[in-house]
Amino acid sequence: MGPLLLVAALSCGRLHSSPTATVLAGVYTPAQARRGRQIFKDQCASCHGVDLAGFSGPPLKGTIFLDRWREFPLEVLFDLIKTTMPANNAGGLSHAAYLDVLAYLLESNEIPAGSKELTDQVAAGTRLVGKDGPQPLPTSAQVSAVGCLTLDTGNGWFLTHASEPERTFDTFEATPEELKEAAATPFGDELFRLANIDDLPHFDRDGLVDNKVEAKGILVRQPNNARINVNSLVKVGSGCDQ
Ligand code: HEC
Numbered sequence: 001m002g003p004l005l006l007v008a009a010l011s012c013g014r015l016h017s018s019p020t021a022t023v024l025a026g027v028y029t030p031a032q033a034r035r036g037r038q039i040f041k042d043q044c045a046s047c048h049g050v051d052l053a054g055f056s057g058p059p060l061k062g063t064i065f066l067d068r069w070r071e072f073p074l075e076v077l078f079d080l081i082k083t084t085m086p087a088n089n090a091g092g093l094s095h096a097a098y099l100d101v102l103a104y105l106l107e108s109n110e111i112p113a114g115s116k117e118l119t120d121q122v123a124a125g126t127r128l129v130g131k132d133g134p135q136p137l138p139t140s141a142q143v144s145a146v147g148c149l150t151l152d153t154g155n156g157w158f159l160t161h162a163s164e165p166e167r168t169f170d171t172f173e174a175t176p177e178e179l180k181e182a183a184a185t186p187f188g189d190e191l192f193r194l195a196n197i198d199d200l201p202h203f204d205r206d207g208l209v210d211n212k213v214e215a216k217g218i219l220v221r222q223p224n225n226a227r228i229n230v231n232s233l234v235k236v237g238s239g240c241d242q
Pocket residue numbers: 001002003004005040043044045046047048056057058059060064065068080081085086087088101
């Protein structure tokens with residue numbers, strides 16, 4: 001993500017766990033996508049390509065594109081487009097035109113249409129997913145996950161019984177609401193190696209080990225090795241009893 005995009009994403013501030021309703025429920029109409037297609041041709045195609053495959057701007061369809069935005073509420077992508085695009089005329093379109101063009105992006109990414117037009121409320125309450133539905137987060141994603149902080153002597157630190165990692169904007173600080181949510185998140189059956197723990201400022205080893213924690217950082221997926229490069233580690237429950 002370029003600096004421009006990161007600022008836009010951060011400016012949305014709040015991000016609670018992503019909604020469970022997904023764009024696969026049919027969140028735009030064919031007519032809306034048709035309008036969006038025309039707007040795209042006039043306002044976006046010069047940089048992103050008529051086929052959305054990218055030109056001077058990045059591609060707006062396919063795996064690389066979706067991996068940056070999926071599993072976020074759809075409004076995260078919407079806010080970015082609305083506030084930073086077209087790059088040469090940011091914020092220059094009407095609100096309705098931005099919604100239409102987003103509908104066209106969904107259609108171009110093989111998300112099926114439905115019977116109601118896309119609105120702000122729907123964008124806020126719906127998770128963007130690819131056509132195959134919710135998927136584990138890709139490598140390099142900024143994540144938070146809840147689990148048991150476990151030291152395997154000689155082998156290093158692990159987050160055991162971990163929940164499925166969620167998207168987060170800030171991997172260095174956890175807000176009180178996030179910690180409340182983390183405390184209420186049940187243990188799961190994921191396992192992550194935790195890297196960089198000993199570099200954390202004020203790492204309270206004895207206070208944290210064998211307790212329920214929220215870990216935030218960068219997810220790194222390699223064959224047979226899923227790891228979180230930890231930037232923040234906070235205790236959210238006593239002990240690791242399931
Ligand atoms: C003048 C060129 C230009 C125009 C016109 C333009 N964009 Fe962009 N767009 C860019 C560039 C360059 C980036 C990458 C910015 C960065 O990484 O900081 C970008 C990034 C994006 C992204 C984020 C892609 C990603 O996965 O990171 C989206 C979505 C997007 N544009 C949508 C649109 C839409 C929709 C329109 C039309 C309303 C539009 N753009 C018009 C140049 C343009």
